[in-house]
Amino acid sequence: MLYREAGQFKTSYQSDQAVFPLLQDRIGIGVILLIAYVAIPLTRNDFLINAMMTPFLIFTLAAIGLNILVGYTGLLSLGTGAFMGVGAYACYKLTTFFPGVNILVWIIASGFVSAAVGVVFGLPAVRIKGFYLAIATLAAQFFLEWAFTHIPWLYNYNVSAAIEVPQRELFGLIVTGPRATEITRYYIVLTILVVMTWFASNLVRGRIGRSWMAVRDMDIAAELMGIRLLPTKLLAFAVSSFYCGVAGAMLVFFWYGSAESTVFSINQSFFVLFMIIIGGLGSLLGCYLGAALIYMLPIALKFVPGQLGLPIEPATVEHLTFIIVGALIVFFLVVEPAGLARLWQIGKQKLRVWPFPY
Amino acid sequence: MDLLYSIFIDPFVQMWQAPDLLVQTLWEGLVAGMLYSLIALGFVLIFKASGVFNFAQGIMVVFAALTLVGLYDILRHWGVRPGDLAAFLALGITIVVMLALAWGVERVVLRPLVNQPDIILFMATFGLTYILIGGGQLVFGGDSKIMIAEDLYLPKGPINIKAFGGLVTLQKLDIAAAIIASVMVVGLSVFFSKTRIGRALRAVADSHEAALSVGISLEQIWVVVWFASGLVALVTGIMWGARSEVSFALDIIALKALPVLILGGFTSVPGAIVGGLIIGIGEKMTEFYWGPVMGGGTDAWFAYVIALVFLLFRPQGLFGEKIIERV
Numbered sequence: 001m002l003y004r005e006a007g008q009f010k011t012s013y014q015s016d017q018a019v020f021p022l023l024q025d026r027i028g029i030g031v032i033l034l035i036a037y038v039a040i041p042l043t044r045n046d047f048l049i050n051a052m053m054t055p056f057l058i059f060t061l062a063a064i065g066l067n068i069l070v071g072y073t074g075l076l077s078l079g080t081g082a083f084m085g086v087g088a089y090a091c092y093k094l095t096t097f098f099p100g101v102n103i104l105v106w107i108i109a110s111g112f113v114s115a116a117v118g119v120v121f122g123l124p125a126v127r128i129k130g131f132y133l134a135i136a137t138l139a140a141q142f143f144l145e146w147a148f149t150h151i152p153w154l155y156n157y158n159v160s161a162a163i164e165v166p167q168r169e170l171f172g173l174i175v176t177g178p179r180a181t182e183i184t185r186y187y188i189v190l191t192i193l194v195v196m197t198w199f200a201s202n203l204v205r206g207r208i209g210r211s212w213m214a215v216r217d218m219d220i221a222a223e224l225m226g227i228r229l230l231p232t233k234l235l236a237f238a239v240s241s242f243y244c245g246v247a248g249a250m251l252v253f254f255w256y257g258s259a260e261s262t263v264f265s266i267n268q269s270f271f272v273l274f275m276i277i278i279g280g281l282g283s284l285l286g287c288y289l290g291a292a293l294i295y296m297l298p299i300a301l302k303f304v305p306g307q308l309g310l311p312i313e314p315a316t317v318e319h320l321t322f323i324i325v326g327a328l329i330v331f332f333l334v335v336e337p338a339g340l341a342r343l344w345q346i347g348k349q350k351l352r353v354w355p356f357p358y
Numbered sequence: 359m360d361l362l363y364s365i366f367i368d369p370f371v372q373m374w375q376a377p378d379l380l381v382q383t384l385w386e387g388l389v390a391g392m393l394y395s396l397i398a399l400g401f402v403l404i405f406k407a408s409g410v411f412n413f414a415q416g417i418m419v420v421f422a423a424l425t426l427v428g429l430y431d432i433l434r435h436w437g438v439r440p441g442d443l444a445a446f447l448a449l450g451i452t453i454v455v456m457l458a459l460a461w462g463v464e465r466v467v468l469r470p471l472v473n474q475p476d477i478i479l480f481m482a483t484f485g486l487t488y489i490l491i492g493g494g495q496l497v498f499g500g501d502s503k504i505m506i507a508e509d510l511y512l513p514k515g516p517i518n519i520k521a522f523g524g525l526v527t528l529q530k531l532d533i534a535a536a537i538i539a540s541v542m543v544v545g546l547s548v549f550f551s552k553t554r555i556g557r558a559l560r561a562v563a564d565s566h567e568a569a570l571s572v573g574i575s576l577e578q579i580w581v582v583v584w585f586a587s588g589l590v591a592l593v594t595g596i597m598w599g600a601r602s603e604v605s606f607a608l609d610i611i612a613l614k615a616l617p618v619l620i621l622g623g624f625t626s627v628p629g630a631i632v633g634g635l636i637i638g639i640g641e642k643m644t645e646f647y648w649g650p651v652m653g654g655g656t657d658a659w660f661a662y663v664i665a666l667v668f669l670l671f672r673p674q675g676l677f678g679e680k681i682i683e684r685v
Contacts (some may be wrong), residue, residue, distance in 0.1 A: 076477055124669050131411045131480050135616045136669050139662035266613070270484065307527040309444030315500055322492025324370055333478055334470040 002351055019201055036190055041183050050182040050255075056295050057186075057193045058250050060334045063275040063287035064195035064200050065243025070273070072204055073236035074216030075125055079137035080244050080272045082144035085264030086114040087245025088252040089154050092163040096156060103168040103176055107192070107249045114245020115238040117144070122237030126230050129219070141266055148261035164258040185254040192250065196243065201284055203239065212236055213282070244272075274325055279334050280341030289340040293328075297321055360649070378524025383646045384639060389532045389601075390483065391638020392539050396594040396662075397615035398622065398630035399473030399543070400587035403623050406563040406581040408468065409476060413483040414490060416460075416613055418588060421596030423492045423505065423604045426452045432508050445509035453548035456588030464580045491606055502605030505596060512600055535597040542593055543631065546586070555582055563625075617665030623675030632676060637661045 003024040010016045017080065020026045040053060066080050091110035095103060121140035125133055148154060155163050167177030174180045175188060203209050211232050214222035222230055252259045279290020298321045305312045312320075336342055373380045400415045428449035452519040467482050469597045490619045508514060513530035520526075546680045561569040570576060595604070618637050622629025649656045668675065 001554060072475075076480070112397065128669055130477055132669055132673060133664070134480070135620055136666055138613065138616060139659065139666040142662050143659040146655055146658045150655055220672075229474050270488075273481075273484070274488075277484075316496065319492045319496040319500065322488045323496065324492075326485040326488030326490075326492060330467055331480055333369070333474075333482045333485065334467070337478060 004352055046182055049186050052187050054186050054255050056291055057189045058247050058255060059295055060288050060291040061193050062247035062272045063245050063291050065240045066272050067287050069236050069240035069277045071276055073212040076134040076135050077137040078269050079140035081264040081266060081268030083114050083118055083143045083241045083244040084248025085144060085148055086117045087111060087248035091249035107246060110249045111242040111246040115242040118237045118241025119234050122234055125233045141269060145261055162258050162260045165253050178257060189250055189254050274329060278328055278339055280339030283341035286339050286341030364651050378526055379483055381526050383642050388641030393594060393598055393633025393637040394618045395612055395631040395640055396539055396590060397482060398618040400590040400633050401615060401619055402627055402630045403583055405455040405589045407559055408643050411480045416615055417487045417490045417609055418591040419595045420606055420609060421494045422456060423591035423599040424498050425455050427503045427506060427604050442509050445506050452592060456592060457585050460581050460584035460588055463584055464577060468580055487646045502603045505599030505604055507600035531600055559583060571667030614661050617661040620665040620668050623677045626677035629675055629677030
């Protein structure tokens, strides 16, 4: 940015290891949080809050989950949608079994259920990697999707074969179900995301994250350095599925309100995968940027040509979205495999040394 | 106890008592498996020659079929005599489109990504998949269409055979598909073993560097091999489209070629064919005899679970080369 680290001395180990070592960065994050917590709710714009921000935040969380697996550990997974579904269905079952318990507890607990399922389907990663593993996760995707429709116990024998979110209260405030306000849901989603992002950023900076990255960069070398591959990979699967599970539970409980198994189809998996490819593999910032781009793109395509006086049909929007997303994938893989996050970094570096070239 | 009976005893009793149904189920599985084999064949061609795991192969099948039908509609709209002329004109143009696609993919995706990790190329084919889905629907419309099977002189109608104490129904179309598929496989293997380009292709499959050093153009080979699998995709698409309808809803079924590959091995053409048949038959048998116990719809995941088991115990597949990326 237009500021430099000059004059900001690190005098303790603690300040050396801070997530944001620069004062200006800390101020920047503070401003972003202020916008998210105060300015956006103040607009009282339902469309902005409910149709854009809430799903964007939820998909960001799913993208963080997948990025831990794909970007940090180097294990490609195509089962994100199914793991999100496990979270959603687990949360639904838990809260209908024990209606009295705080819903947030169940949202987090459903993450653990999803993590357990993720570990089971992650077991092939012991022996295989690359697209072999991708196909193994496809097995998870299709098997779980089948389970969501063909095991009626999962949706409490509803006639509609869908899970409908019951009304739950938190400290006297309705937080789920049709009567919950958009702002309440937004605040809960935002808070969970902020906490979990903070947790993930510390996780990937620490010993666990470093061992993940060592496995990603060269598994044999990592093994020789004393990293046990099996627990490391399974932990990556567990943490990743945990995040995806929580995201899935939030998707249904705080956004859709009710969902069928089709919500968690293979397309959802691709959707999240594209977010991290475009946003940046192995970057938490990339998850935000990618989720924003992929989620906002169809909305923008729907509204911008309309504003410019070019009528565009909904079907065409959908097709155009597919083409643009596909082209973006190829473009980023060819031009900048580290995604939007890397572009942001380059821009920042350029500004840091400005007006000199380097 | 009932459950155990219905899993371990009852299906076999049914098979014994109604052999006509068994034969019918086997035949249906065989036909479905043939189509999986054909898709897997396209995968194997590309994987052998360029080391790219082409996720878009399944979509190329649908894209080719959609292009054919869409072009037929457009030609008819322009006043070309409907019937065989328009159909074969559309077929010709579709082949040109597949060639253009092969060239474009080589130029835009493969060439800039040479020497990148396999997984990056794999993900690039996701992008290709989405471009094809979006592009195909944008040009030819998203509604499902009917394959012009009759104009291409594909036979129609059932043949009923009295056998095994009952009636076994075979669709003429399926028999034709089986013949065409066999002819194509034989043709491809002749092409690979006898022609100049085919030999160059095998050389590239063996070793890129060695092939380059004897003066084989990798770029040209890649275009050829993508075109070849485009043609395979077109044939598969016609067969498949004639059985059901042409729409991108087929893509889920097209993904089934992936477990077929695991079963047969990534680099083996016979593996792709045998794997496809095994998956096809296994899936239909499971659905027919064991499906009711499990609530139906087992064919959605059967192939993948088989692949998962194979991955755990024999990752190179039935016929694949042993050298696989292991941990």
